[in-house]
Amino acid sequence: MKSENTKKNKKDEVEEKKKDKTHPLIKGPRVTEKSATYAEKNIYTFNVAQNANKNEIKKAIKYVYGVMPVNVAVTKIAEKTVTRRGITSIKQGGKKAVVHLKKGDKIIFA
Numbered sequence: 794m795k796s797e798n799t800k801k802n803k804k805d806e807v808e809e810k811k812k813d814k815t816h817p818l819i820k821g822p823r824v825t826e827k828s829a830t831y832a833e834k835n836i837y838t839f840n841v842a843q844n845a846n847k848n849e850i851k852k853a854i855k856y857v858y859g860v861m862p863v864n865v866a867v868t869k870i871a872e873k874t875v876t877r878r879g880i881t882s883i884k885q886g887g888k889k890a891v892v893h894l895k896k897g898d899k900i901i902f903a
Contacts, residue, residue: 864893
């Protein structure tokens with residue numbers, strides 16, 4: 794019985810460690826309808842830091858989620874001017890990364 798309990802405890806510890814991992818380059822998943830449909834095809838979208846490049850994003854995804862991306866595409870998001878109640882302001886731009894995984898690999902967001 795003790796060996797079964799220790800195995801379960803080790804699995805729980807590994808899962809807890811995965812949840813705690815973060816990386817400064819990955820701000821978080823980009824949740825849209827399009828990204829949800831792509832997730833079914835093992836393609837995931839993330840908001841990333843402005844100074845991130847493809848190689849750094851691959852390493853960050855490997856570190857945080859434990860899966861190695863096959864391909865990474867990076868796109869800049871332009872700043873947009875927005876008018877609300879007569880006041881003009883700027884909606885901040887950013888950068889997004891589209892990460893392709895091989896069959897069988899999945900990323901689960903909590």
